[in-house]
Amino acid sequence: MSGRLTRWLARDINAPVFVLALVLALWTVSSGDPYGLRLMTLAGIYALATIGYQFVFGHAGALSLAQGCFFGIGAYVAGMLALNPGVGVETTLPAATLAATVLAALVALPVLRLHSHYFALATLGIGQAVLLLAVNWVSVTGGANGIAGVPSASLLGIPLGRGWPMLLLVWTLVAAAALAARRLTGGWAGPALTLMREQPQAAEAAGIDIGRLRLGGFLLSAGFAGLAGALQLHTIRVVSPEVLEFPVMVSVLTIAVVGGRTSVAGAILGAVLLVHLPEWFRPLQEYYLLAYGVALMLCVAIAPSGLAGAALSLRRRLWTEPSPPLPAPMPVPVAAAPACLEVHGLTRHFGGVAAVDGIDLVVTPGEALGIVGANGSGKSTLLNLIAGAERPDAGSIAWGGRRVHRLSPDRIARAGIARTFQAIKLADGLSALDNVAAGDWRGRDLTRARGAATALLARLGIADIAWQPCGELPPGIRRHVEIARALIARPSLLLLDEPAAGLGAAERETLGSLLMDLHGDGMTLIVVEHDLDFLRRVAGRLVCLSGGRIVADGTPDTVVRHPAVVASWLGSPGAAGGADG
Amino acid sequence: MLNSSVRRILAILAAIVLPAAALAEVPRIPVLVPVTGYLSLEGTAQRNGAIMALEADASVTFEVSDTGTSPEVAVTAMRRALRNTDVGVIVGPILGTQMLAMLPLAEEYQVPLVTISGTAQLTEMGNPWIFRFFPGDAVTKIAHARYVAEDVGAKRPAILYQSTAYGQSGHARLVEAFAALGIAPVYEESLDVATKDMTATLAKAMAAGPDVLVLHLHSGPTALVVRQARAQGIDIPIVAGSAMHQPSTAALLEPAELKGVCAESGSSPISGGSPEMEKFAADYRVKFGNEPDAFALAQYDAARMLLAARHAGATGGAPLRDWLAGNAFEGLAMTYKSDGKGNMAHDAVIVCYDGESRVPRIVRRYQGVDGGR
Numbered sequence: 035m036s037g038r039l040t041r042w043l044a045r046d047i048n049a050p051v052f053v054l055a056l057v058l059a060l061w062t063v064s065s066g067d068p069y070g071l072r073l074m075t076l077a078g079i080y081a082l083a084t085i086g087y088q089f090v091f092g093h094a095g096a097l098s099l100a101q102g103c104f105f106g107i108g109a110y111v112a113g114m115l116a117l118n119p120g121v122g123v124e125t126t127l128p129a130a131t132l133a134a135t136v137l138a139a140l141v142a143l144p145v146l147r148l149h150s151h152y153f154a155l156a157t158l159g160i161g162q163a164v165l166l167l168a169v170n171w172v173s174v175t176g177g178a179n180g181i182a183g184v185p186s187a188s189l190l191g192i193p194l195g196r197g198w199p200m201l202l203l204v205w206t207l208v209a210a211a212a213l214a215a216r217r218l219t220g221g222w223a224g225p226a227l228t229l230m231r232e233q234p235q236a237a238e239a240a241g242i243d244i245g246r247l248r249l250g251g252f253l254l255s256a257g258f259a260g261l262a263g264a265l266q267l268h269t270i271r272v273v274s275p276e277v278l279e280f281p282v283m284v285s286v287l288t289i290a291v292v293g294g295r296t297s298v299a300g301a302i303l304g305a306v307l308l309v310h311l312p313e314w315f316r317p318l319q320e321y322y323l324l325a326y327g328v329a330l331m332l333c334v335a336i337a338p339s340g341l342a343g344a345a346l347s348l349r350r351r352l353w354t355e356p357s358p359p360l361p362a363p364m365p366v367p368v369a370a371a372p373a374c375l376e377v378h379g380l381t382r383h384f385g386g387v388a389a390v391d392g393i394d395l396v397v398t399p400g401e402a403l404g405i406v407g408a409n410g411s412g413k414s415t416l417l418n419l420i421a422g423a424e425r426p427d428a429g430s431i432a433w434g435g436r437r438v439h440r441l442s443p444d445r446i447a448r449a450g451i452a453r454t455f456q457a458i459k460l461a462d463g464l465s466a467l468d469n470v471a472a473g474d475w476r477g478r479d480l481t482r483a484r485g486a487a488t489a490l491l492a493r494l495g496i497a498d499i500a501w502q503p504c505g506e507l508p509p510g511i512r513r514h515v516e517i518a519r520a521l522i523a524r525p526s527l528l529l530l531d532e533p534a535a536g537l538g539a540a541e542r543e544t545l546g547s548l549l550m551d552l553h554g555d556g557m558t559l560i561v562v563e564h565d566l567d568f569l570r571r572v573a574g575r576l577v578c579l580s581g582g583r584i585v586a587d588g589t590p591d592t593v594v595r596h597p598a599v600v601a602s603w604l605g606s607p608g609a610a611g612g613a614d615g
Numbered sequence: 616m617l618n619s620s621v622r623r624i625l626a627i628l629a630a631i632v633l634p635a636a637a638l639a640e641v642p643r644i645p646v647l648v649p650v651t652g653y654l655s656l657e658g659t660a661q662r663n664g665a666i667m668a669l670e671a672d673a674s675v676t677f678e679v680s681d682t683g684t685s686p687e688v689a690v691t692a693m694r695r696a697l698r699n700t701d702v703g704v705i706v707g708p709i710l711g712t713q714m715l716a717m718l719p720l721a722e723e724y725q726v727p728l729v730t731i732s733g734t735a736q737l738t739e740m741g742n743p744w745i746f747r748f749f750p751g752d753a754v755t756k757i758a759h760a761r762y763v764a765e766d767v768g769a770k771r772p773a774i775l776y777q778s779t780a781y782g783q784s785g786h787a788r789l790v791e792a793f794a795a796l797g798i799a800p801v802y803e804e805s806l807d808v809a810t811k812d813m814t815a816t817l818a819k820a821m822a823a824g825p826d827v828l829v830l831h832l833h834s835g836p837t838a839l840v841v842r843q844a845r846a847q848g849i850d851i852p853i854v855a856g857s858a859m860h861q862p863s864t865a866a867l868l869e870p871a872e873l874k875g876v877c878a879e880s881g882s883s884p885i886s887g888g889s890p891e892m893e894k895f896a897a898d899y900r901v902k903f904g905n906e907p908d909a910f911a912l913a914q915y916d917a918a919r920m921l922l923a924a925r926h927a928g929a930t931g932g933a934p935l936r937d938w939l940a941g942n943a944f945e946g947l948a949m950t951y952k953s954d955g956k957g958n959m960a961h962d963a964v965i966v967c968y969d970g971e972s973r974v975p976r977i978v979r980r981y982q983g984v985d986g987g988r
Binding site for chain 1: 650651679680681683684685686687690691694695697698711712715716718719723734736740778779780781782783784805
């Protein structure tokens, strides 16, 4: 037990957080005045709301502005229930949590289809709609006055006072929420969520169902907010539309930014700080909000990654630790059964431009196909269509006889088609090992995934950089890491978009050997590349695109001499002729 | 000699480190008012009125805390104030939802809460610790409706009210008062405090054919409605809520735009009426650099009644509650006496602007409207 505690304390910023928690607990116990207890209770409530908010804002990377709304829903539901004699927190807390989660589920379908500022505005709209409902549905919500006269909280008939009992209840729930959050975002989900947040397109291509993860994050954030709102109701015993207004949302967002977007310890630190800070500045009278604002700006300027992030980087600067040993390599199971890729009449327009214009193409199992063409000829669009990142306007794609052109990228990846990108897409903050492990969607077991990732990195000859953050790696190594991530999904078709771009001669040589090895293992390859020498080495067949159409198809030697290819590459008139069989 | 910055820093450190009680040598009256947010004008007037009264008596000190516009912040401010063991009374905010959140604590700690909030519900919850020194909606809205019916002679009012606790409470009372006078509003609409463009609302209201516009809005929206109504050429009388009596509201409008505009209020200190009232207004201008309104005067009267109770031996808690509940006080605005529920103010006035200045004239006084005195 003591060994486990020592190991836990030695990890990340656990030791200073543990000491700080002890100091805060001792300070609260020793002062013991109702004001101090109220502030700590309030801090716990906001910590709970922020731990929830981190699921959607921090882990899923979506700026939801509905957290205050879910908080308010929890407060209203708890308030309505608590007015009935004999209804205690054993009923109000679960009901509030459930109500907020159900509302989130109802709005999730339209809202989660949106991205970036559209998502933010849609979630803001939900909050405004609920606020209007609360103000105008007077018979149910009490209108603008809200619901007053809520009796003291009770648990199974035992009255809970406002002071210590409420403080203990709130912080017990914070501890439970922290453990739950750690469990839900730990293990394989940790790197998968980071990849989803930093490189959503890569996450989808690695087989991660980001829609499902975002939905889960949204529902969890709502549930936690509802629970926090119910606790707030029981501490002030009234609920009014102010609880649905923007300041609650702003408080939670500020706590997440100041404390740290993904760190539970950061949420707690941020909540304790932000609840106490304005109180510390009260003696400044009318200037207290100015001082509060300046303090927050300083926090964000000094610690842009949040207090938890700043503490972690400080710790790493002060105590340099050797990288942990590499996980024991685990075998990467053989690829899925080879299949035939059949493309018929595939068309994709961007505005008035036909990027892909009626392409017919069959790639047989175990084939290594190279695709060449001038810039803008449709190579990457064709790859994106096959990988599901783009939807065709016309035509079809079949994989092993099954139509896949309407499937999402993650489903296509899980069907056995993996890819890399022209511009490398890695989560820079993650180690190379975890960038690769994130792609192991089958097992969802971090130990196994890291073992398989170790084996792949060793095969690619880059096991020595396994623990290095990808942001610190040179382009050639990053390219290999991306390929390793594609391979961990055990694809039978690998799509590579300009894999040799930016690589030196030695790195091209290594990459070429790797692709030939993979081809030798029976993997089907489609390689988009400008380097014809490289393609001649790895591909047994070349296709040349021009203006979104195939202008030549055959062995590499035939294709490179084809007049249409020469004309296409030299830009002569009449280049886009018919396809060469 | 320490300079003021150092003294301020030491004060902050002392406030953080030392229990507040250790700093207090004379009884302290917490003044918890909204000096930030959408009620900052009213809250600042409230604060100024309290300061005017309390600074004049060396036997007490006071401490002003901002409550913003959130019940949560108000409760925290009250908890902070209650750290002092010598707190016998608290001046509470004008915002009704904040007062509703503070009421259970007042009962728990047995501390009287003195406020100028007009929210009707406050004195209808059976809490004996609340004392309201501004006429509530039960008084002002009857006066409002009676003036519209009896003096303006209107039969077809259009009512625009705020979608806040203040607005909904006042609207309900107005509709009741009009019904008692046999009048049915031809148009009713609630407005969000953030609404800036009133033209569509005014067009809909006018389409209903009203003969008077009855407003029950906060300060900013009141000024916007009056200005946009005049800009649209709407020349029917406008009888507004108490926000329109505030000099800060009138300052947002040109005198010509104010012609034909009247407002209900508890009082109108800048309208004069007695040497004491004129002295109060002059002192207020000197001290705060702006014009006093009825909220400042009501809070001034309330604080003076607290001091009177103190000098009579009722310093706080139950004795003070009983004194406030059982005694009358002759204030500058009116005579205050509890109706048994904590409603201390029972008079209202109607003021009107003449179109040439921003100082309104009191045109009608309604005394003992609710029969509570």
